[in-house]
Every structure is written in structure tokens, then in C-alpha cells.
Amino acid sequence: MITDLRSDTFTKPSPAMLEAMFKAEVGDDVFGEDPTVNKLEAMAADMFGMQAALFCASGTMGNQIAIKCHTQPGDEVICERLSHVYIYEGGGIAFNSSCQVSPIDGINGKITASQVQEAINPDAVYKANTSLVSIENTTNRGGGNCYEFADIESIKDTCLQNNLKLHLDGARIWNALVAKSETPKMYGEIFDSISVCLSKGLGAPVGSVLLGTTEFINRARRIRKVLGGGMRQAGYLAAAGIYALENNIATLAQDHLHARQIAAALEKKSFVHKIMPVETNILIFEVSAPYSAVSFTNVLAKFNILAMAVSPVQVRMVTHLDITDKMVDDLVKVIEQL
The missing domain is CATH 3.40.640.10 (Type I PLP-dependent aspartate aminotransferase-like (Major domain))
Known part of the structure; x- marks a missing residue:
């Protein structure tokens, strides 16, 4: 999956x-x-x-x-x-x-x-x-x-x-x-x-x-x-x-919650910096050593999690109606391991 x-x-x-x-x-x-x-x-x-x-x-x-x-x-x-x-x-x-x-x-x-x-x-x-x-x-x-x-x-x-x-x-x-x-x-x-x-x-x-x-x-x-x-x-x-x-308008609040849950996990990592305020379903943050934006997304890809590098140091994640509670829980566990 x-x-x-x-x-x-x-x-x-x-x-x-x-x-x-x-x-x-x-x-x-x-x-x-x-x-x-x-x-x-x-x-x-x-x-x-x-x-x-x-x-x-x-x-x-x-x-x-x-x-x-x-x-x-x-x-x-x-x-x-x-x-x-x-x-x-x-x-x-x-x-x-x-x-x-x-x-x-x-x-x-x-x-x-x-x-x-x-x-x-x-x-x-x-x-x-x-x-x-x-x-x-x-x-x-x-x-x-x-x-x-x-x-x-x-x-x-x-x-x-x-x-x-x-x-x-x-x-x-x-x-x-x-x-x-x-x-x-x-x-x-x-x-x-x-x-x-x-x-x-x-x-x-x-x-x-x-x-x-x-x-x-x-x-x-x-x-x-x-x-x-x-x-x-x-x-x-x-x-x-x-x-x-x-x-489907009613499902958007759940997308926003998922983005905040992911942000909460990222905030605990020393290599994550400058997380933009998370108001809706988009999460943009900076990474530092040992990661670049590309290498960080490559690590996630090994767990079948796809994110986007939008600059050499910035990563973007976007939640949506196809992202389930389990997917978010699994992503949080991966982040905690990094």
C-alpha cells in the first residue's frame, strides 16, 4: 500500500x-x-x-x-x-x-x-x-x-x-x-x-x-x-x-487533523526545522543533516511513503481524502524511528 x-x-x-x-x-x-x-x-x-x-x-x-x-x-x-x-x-x-x-x-x-x-x-x-x-x-x-x-x-x-x-x-x-x-x-x-x-x-x-x-x-x-x-x-x-x-467538503477537517498529527511527530526530530504554520492540509518543513530534502523523501519511499522535495532543504506533504488514519499512524512511527 x-x-x-x-x-x-x-x-x-x-x-x-x-x-x-x-x-x-x-x-x-x-x-x-x-x-x-x-x-x-x-x-x-x-x-x-x-x-x-x-x-x-x-x-x-x-x-x-x-x-x-x-x-x-x-x-x-x-x-x-x-x-x-x-x-x-x-x-x-x-x-x-x-x-x-x-x-x-x-x-x-x-x-x-x-x-x-x-x-x-x-x-x-x-x-x-x-x-x-x-x-x-x-x-x-x-x-x-x-x-x-x-x-x-x-x-x-x-x-x-x-x-x-x-x-x-x-x-x-x-x-x-x-x-x-x-x-x-x-x-x-x-x-x-x-x-x-x-x-x-x-x-x-x-x-x-x-x-x-x-x-x-x-x-x-x-x-x-x-x-x-x-x-x-x-x-x-x-x-x-x-x-x-x-x-466531500465535510472530509476536509479530517485532512487538516492528519496534517497536524504529522507535524507534531516532525517537531520532535532534531533534523527538522522551520515547519510552516499548519492550518490546513499542506505541511512544508526544512530538514538538515544527515538529510537533504531529496534524501529524506528517498528514505520515506523505502517505507512506501511518498513526499515531495520542493527545494534543496524543504519537503512538502499534502493530506487528502485517500489518506487514512492508519496511514498517518504508520508514517508517525516511521518518523519516530529516524
């Missing part, structure tokens, strides 16, 4: 999810005639109190479509230095939107309103036009940390004062909602667009949903087509997303 902690993207559909996919009613989504896709989009929009939604193949596609909708070539996008949209989407901001990035050094992946204000370019012909701020909640490379909602409201105020749009990369927004006891509608009232992932903690095999106004989503649908994202009978995939939203 493999305990795969490399990412929450390694989840597999449950038998019940597969049954929902098998029974899905489908049509041609490019023609707007797939009833299951339409149901998922309406369901997600209603959850966040937003006007419309668009089913996308991935979180990267959702983010990149949003950035393209909000910007013009030559504009500048403000985000945290380790944001997924900046370092893990293949240079998509430059490739798809012909924009440059103003990266901010945040704390655990989070930026502040004052930092945003300082990064906004003056209205001058020799400067790129700052048009969009993108934040990530939870923060991937920030160790699954969550924004305080009051800080998000402050960033929104800064955006309004400077005529900027605000996008949320909510790949793991479900984890933040559970950890902070927040509601989706709180976020729908703040952001101009939100991308939410179904294929991470919620366990669907494929897909994210992009949310915004009806006008925004109409533009987004055209861009999705240009990017090759028209998926025809996508209802088989959308059915998994519907099942995930109806059944």
Missing part, C-alpha cells in the same frame, strides 16, 4: 463518485447542451452568490482565462512571489495575456493591502498599466496558510480605490472555508473572479470552476474555446464535481 503525500491531486474517485459519473446525463457542452455541466456551473455560482460559472479542465486554465479577461497586453499583474499563477503555470501570464508580473515578497504566501498599494505603478507612459491583483487562498508554497478575511477586505478596498480587478486562485478555497468557518458567499461578495478546484481536496478526477459576472463568464467561455477547452460531453467529469461538492 502506497501512502502518497506528494499532492492532493493524487486522489482517486470513490465507487460512489464513479457511479455518479457513469449515470451522468450528457450533451455537447460547446453548444451549451450538457445538462450535467450546466447543473455544476449553476450549483457553484449559487454557492458563492455569483452570477455565472464556467467548467474548466484545470485550475491553471481557470486562472489563465481570468487573467486574460481582466487585462490587456502590456499590463502588469500583482501577486505574491510564490503564487501558483506566477511560478507553476508555465509562464502563462506572459504567453496567454502578454502581461508582466510584479511579484511581492509576502509572509507564508500572503500579501497585504499596503504591499499592493506600494506595487501599483503610477499612471505614466513609461510604466506598465497595473490592472489586476491575484491572491491565493490557501497558499500552496505558503504551507496551506489562510488569509484573514479582514485582510482580504483591505486588499479589495485598495483595488477599488485604484480601479484594479481582484482575482482569487481558490484551488484550495474549500480548505480555507473549513479551517476559518467561513462561507463561499463571503468570497463571492469580494472578488471579481474566483477559480475553485474540484480535483484536489474534494477528490474529483478532473476540473475547476471559474466564477464571475454573466458578462465576465461570457468572455471567459470564448477564451476557453480559443485555448482548446471545449470538452463536448464533459458531463461525465462534471458529475464527479457535483458529487464532490455534495459529499
